[in-house]
Amino acid sequence: MNIFLNLIDLGGHNSKTNKLRKNIYKTTVLLCLLQCLLFFSCKKKESIVNVVTLSKAHQVTFALQDVELALGSLYRLLDPEFADKAEIVLSIKELDTLKPEGFKIDTTNNRIQVIGYDEAGLMYGTLELAEQIKLYGLDNVKSVVQNPYLEMRGPKFNIPLDVRTPSYSDVSDAAQHNLPHMWDLNFWKNYIDTMARYRYNYISLWSLHPFPSLVKVPGYEDVALDDVQRSTTNWNEHYNLMAIGFDAPEIIENVEVLKNINIEEKIEFWKSVMAYGKSRNIDFHIITWNIFDYGTQGKYGITDKIDNEITKDYFRKSIKQLFVTYPDLKGIGVTTGENMHGAKAEEKENWAYETYAKGILDAAKEMPDRHFTFIHRQHQTGAKKIAEKFKEVVDAPNVEFLYCFKYAKAHVYSATEQPYHENDNFIEDIQGMKTIWGLRNDDTFYFRWGAPDFTREFIKNLPYDVAKGIYFGSDQWIWGRDFLTKNPETPKQIEVEKHWYQWLLWGRLSFDPYISNERFEDILRSRFPDADAHKLFSAWQNASMVFPITTGFHWGSLDFQWYIEGCKSRPEFAQNLTGFHDVNRFINLGVHPKSGNQSIPDYVKMVSEGNTTTLKTPLEVAENLQKISESALKDLEDIHDINNKELKFTLNDIKTVSFLGKYYAHKIEGATYLAWFRDSKNKEHQELAVKALERALGFWNRYVNQAMLQNHNPLWTNRVGIVDWKQITEWVKQDIEIAKN
Structure with missing residues (x-):
C-alpha cells in the first residue's frame, strides 16, 4: 500500500497561510490514518x-x-x-x-x-x-x-550396564563413554522420542548377562548388584572375540562408582524407561548371548558350565523374574553357542530350553492375559531342531515364537541382495514361521550416511513372506551419545540424532518402502534451508554409496574381518601383524557373492586367457567409485556460505567420505594392475600400479585431514582394535613399496 502526501506550497509565511497549511496537513494525516485502518480491517486475517x-x-x-x-x-x-x-x-x-x-x-x-x-x-x-x-x-x-510394511522395526542396542554385567561391545571406547548415559532417564526419553518419530516400534537390548543389574531373583537375591561401576584399568587392545575374559582381575578390581543406586532403584529406573517406551508405541526386548555368568561372582555355585543344574535353575528363575518385575517388558531373546565350551547343537538347545523356554513358560502360565515374545536366534543351530525342541513355546497361546537370522552378516552396506539365508536353507527349514532379519551395520560410526535408493531396494529385497521385521544396529558400536565430535553440541547429541538421516531412512522405509526421493529431499530442504536441497540429496546419496560399493567388492563378512572407515580388521584376518588391509589383501580377498563383482584374481585370469565377463570388473568398480565420489564433491561446490553448524558437519562428512571413495578407487585400481603385473611380468602394469597407489596415498591423506577437522582419533573398537588414522597412513605408504618391489 502506497500513500502519497502532497503538501501544497501556498507561498508566503503570513499567519493565514500558516494556519491554512496546518489545516491541510491535519486533514491529510487524518485521511491517511483512516485509510490505514480501512486497509488493516479489510485485510484477511490468518485463521486459527x-x-x-x-x-x-x-x-x-x-x-x-x-x-x-x-x-x-x-x-x-x-x-x-x-x-x-x-x-x-x-x-x-x-x-x-x-x-x-x-x-x-x-x-x-x-x-x-x-x-x-x-x-x-x-x-x-x-x-x-x-x-x-x-x-x-x-x-x-x-x-x-x-500400513506398516514390516511389523517389527527396531534397533539392535548392545547395552553397557555395568563393568560386572557387560555387553559384547564393552571393551571399546564407545561402551566406556556411554556407560553413564545408560542410567540417565533424559537420554532414554530423547532416544525413544526420536525412534518413535522414525517409526521404530521396539528396542532390543543386547547383553551377555544382564540379570544382576536388572532383577532380584528369588532364591538368588545376593546376586543383585547395587551401584553402577566402570573399570579404570589400562585396557588391552584386543580381547577374546567370544566375549570371554571380560571379568579379568585387572578389569573387575579397578573400578569407579558412576552412580550410587541400589537394586530397587535400578528396577524403578528401568520400569520408567519401559513405560515411557510404551507411551511412544515402543516395546522392549532383552536378548542375550550364552552361557555367561558375569556379575554372579560364583555365588550360590553359579558357573558358566552347561551341565551345572544350579546355573539352569538360576537362569530359569531370572527369565521369569524379568517379566514379573517389568510389566512393560515385551520379550526375551536367546543366542546359543558363544560360550558353551564345544557342546553339541542338541546340548545347546537342551540347555536353552531348560532355562529360557521354561522361564518364559512359567511367566506365561502365571500371567495368562499378558502376551509375550520369545526370540530364538538361528546362529549356531539349525532351525528345524530349534522348532522341534521349543514346540511347547511355539504352541503356547500367549507366547509368540520368532526366529532371528543375521541376514547380511555384519555389513548391511554391502549389497541389496544377500545369500546367507539361502545357503542355510533357512526359509525352507522354518516352514512358514516368522523371523526377524538382523541387519548389522558395523561400517558407519564416524560419518553420516544417507542413501535412500540403497535402503529402499534392500528392504524390498528382504524375503517378505516370512519377515516379522528387522533390527538394525551394531556389535562394534553403542548408539548412545556422540563422543567423537570436536566442538560438539551441549549436551552432546544422541547418536541417532547425529546420524539422524541414516536412522530415519531405515525406520521410515521399513514402515513404507514407497516413500519417494522427493519427500526425502523436501525433508532435507526443511532441515537445511541454507542449502540447495537437490544438490545436498544427490551428494549425500553418492558419497554414501562408497560404503556398499567398496565392501561389496572387498568382502570381509564379519565385523572383525573388515571395518571400512579404518581399512582394518583383526591382524589374523588381514594376514599381517597390523590388521591393515594392504594391497596384497585387496588382491586376494574375495567379493560379496551377490554384488555382481568380479574378483581381482578372476579378472587377471580372464584377461590373460582373452575371455570376457558380464560381472563388474575390478577396474569398473574403481571407475564407479571415482564417478560417485567426484559427483558428490562437484555437488558440494554449489553449497557454501553455511551458518548452520549441523549442516557444516554434514558437508564435512560427505566430503570426507568422497575422499575415502577416491582412496579405495585408486587402491582397487593399483591392486588390479599389481596382480596383472605379477601374472604378465609386464613392467607397464607395475608402473600403473605404483601410480595408482601413489594417488591412493594422496587421497588417504586428504581423507584423514578432512576427518580430523571435526573428529577425535584414535578410536579403540572392540572388534578390530585401535583405529589410528595417522598410524594407518604409514601403512598406506607401504603399499607403494609393495608394488615397487
Missing part, C-alpha cells in the same frame, strides 16, 4: 486452526506436539464436543483399508481427518500430518493411506 482429538492416548498426545510446532501460533486444541467445528480431527476407527499401526489422512469436506486403526496408527498418522504441514503448508496436505 482448531484441532480435536478423540483419543487421550499418550502416543497421540506426543504426536500432537509436532502438529502444534508445525502450526505455531495458529494451533488451538478444542474439547471433543466441538469436533464439528474443527479443521483437524483425530480419531481411531477400524477401517477395512487399515491394519494395526495403519492410518488414513482424509482431506475431503474442507477438513482434515486423521484416522488410526489403533493408538499407534493414530500417532503415526498425526506425525505424518505434522510433517506434511511443516514441509508443504496446511492447504497442501494430501490424503494418504499407510
Whole structure:
C-alpha cells in the first residue's frame, strides 16, 4: 500500500497561510490514518486452526506436539464436543483399508481427518500430518493411506550396564563413554522420542548377562548388584572375540562408582524407561548371548558350565523374574553357542530350553492375559531342531515364537541382495514361521550416511513372506551419545540424532518402502534451508554409496574381518601383524557373492586367457567409485556460505567420505594392475600400479585431514582394535613399496 502526501506550497509565511497549511496537513494525516485502518480491517486475517482429538492416548498426545510446532501460533486444541467445528480431527476407527499401526489422512469436506486403526496408527498418522504441514503448508496436505510394511522395526542396542554385567561391545571406547548415559532417564526419553518419530516400534537390548543389574531373583537375591561401576584399568587392545575374559582381575578390581543406586532403584529406573517406551508405541526386548555368568561372582555355585543344574535353575528363575518385575517388558531373546565350551547343537538347545523356554513358560502360565515374545536366534543351530525342541513355546497361546537370522552378516552396506539365508536353507527349514532379519551395520560410526535408493531396494529385497521385521544396529558400536565430535553440541547429541538421516531412512522405509526421493529431499530442504536441497540429496546419496560399493567388492563378512572407515580388521584376518588391509589383501580377498563383482584374481585370469565377463570388473568398480565420489564433491561446490553448524558437519562428512571413495578407487585400481603385473611380468602394469597407489596415498591423506577437522582419533573398537588414522597412513605408504618391489 502506497500513500502519497502532497503538501501544497501556498507561498508566503503570513499567519493565514500558516494556519491554512496546518489545516491541510491535519486533514491529510487524518485521511491517511483512516485509510490505514480501512486497509488493516479489510485485510484477511490468518485463521486459527482448531484441532480435536478423540483419543487421550499418550502416543497421540506426543504426536500432537509436532502438529502444534508445525502450526505455531495458529494451533488451538478444542474439547471433543466441538469436533464439528474443527479443521483437524483425530480419531481411531477400524477401517477395512487399515491394519494395526495403519492410518488414513482424509482431506475431503474442507477438513482434515486423521484416522488410526489403533493408538499407534493414530500417532503415526498425526506425525505424518505434522510433517506434511511443516514441509508443504496446511492447504497442501494430501490424503494418504499407510500400513506398516514390516511389523517389527527396531534397533539392535548392545547395552553397557555395568563393568560386572557387560555387553559384547564393552571393551571399546564407545561402551566406556556411554556407560553413564545408560542410567540417565533424559537420554532414554530423547532416544525413544526420536525412534518413535522414525517409526521404530521396539528396542532390543543386547547383553551377555544382564540379570544382576536388572532383577532380584528369588532364591538368588545376593546376586543383585547395587551401584553402577566402570573399570579404570589400562585396557588391552584386543580381547577374546567370544566375549570371554571380560571379568579379568585387572578389569573387575579397578573400578569407579558412576552412580550410587541400589537394586530397587535400578528396577524403578528401568520400569520408567519401559513405560515411557510404551507411551511412544515402543516395546522392549532383552536378548542375550550364552552361557555367561558375569556379575554372579560364583555365588550360590553359579558357573558358566552347561551341565551345572544350579546355573539352569538360576537362569530359569531370572527369565521369569524379568517379566514379573517389568510389566512393560515385551520379550526375551536367546543366542546359543558363544560360550558353551564345544557342546553339541542338541546340548545347546537342551540347555536353552531348560532355562529360557521354561522361564518364559512359567511367566506365561502365571500371567495368562499378558502376551509375550520369545526370540530364538538361528546362529549356531539349525532351525528345524530349534522348532522341534521349543514346540511347547511355539504352541503356547500367549507366547509368540520368532526366529532371528543375521541376514547380511555384519555389513548391511554391502549389497541389496544377500545369500546367507539361502545357503542355510533357512526359509525352507522354518516352514512358514516368522523371523526377524538382523541387519548389522558395523561400517558407519564416524560419518553420516544417507542413501535412500540403497535402503529402499534392500528392504524390498528382504524375503517378505516370512519377515516379522528387522533390527538394525551394531556389535562394534553403542548408539548412545556422540563422543567423537570436536566442538560438539551441549549436551552432546544422541547418536541417532547425529546420524539422524541414516536412522530415519531405515525406520521410515521399513514402515513404507514407497516413500519417494522427493519427500526425502523436501525433508532435507526443511532441515537445511541454507542449502540447495537437490544438490545436498544427490551428494549425500553418492558419497554414501562408497560404503556398499567398496565392501561389496572387498568382502570381509564379519565385523572383525573388515571395518571400512579404518581399512582394518583383526591382524589374523588381514594376514599381517597390523590388521591393515594392504594391497596384497585387496588382491586376494574375495567379493560379496551377490554384488555382481568380479574378483581381482578372476579378472587377471580372464584377461590373460582373452575371455570376457558380464560381472563388474575390478577396474569398473574403481571407475564407479571415482564417478560417485567426484559427483558428490562437484555437488558440494554449489553449497557454501553455511551458518548452520549441523549442516557444516554434514558437508564435512560427505566430503570426507568422497575422499575415502577416491582412496579405495585408486587402491582397487593399483591392486588390479599389481596382480596383472605379477601374472604378465609386464613392467607397464607395475608402473600403473605404483601410480595408482601413489594417488591412493594422496587421497588417504586428504581423507584423514578432512576427518580430523571435526573428529577425535584414535578410536579403540572392540572388534578390530585401535583405529589410528595417522598410524594407518604409514601403512598406506607401504603399499607403494609393495608394488615397487
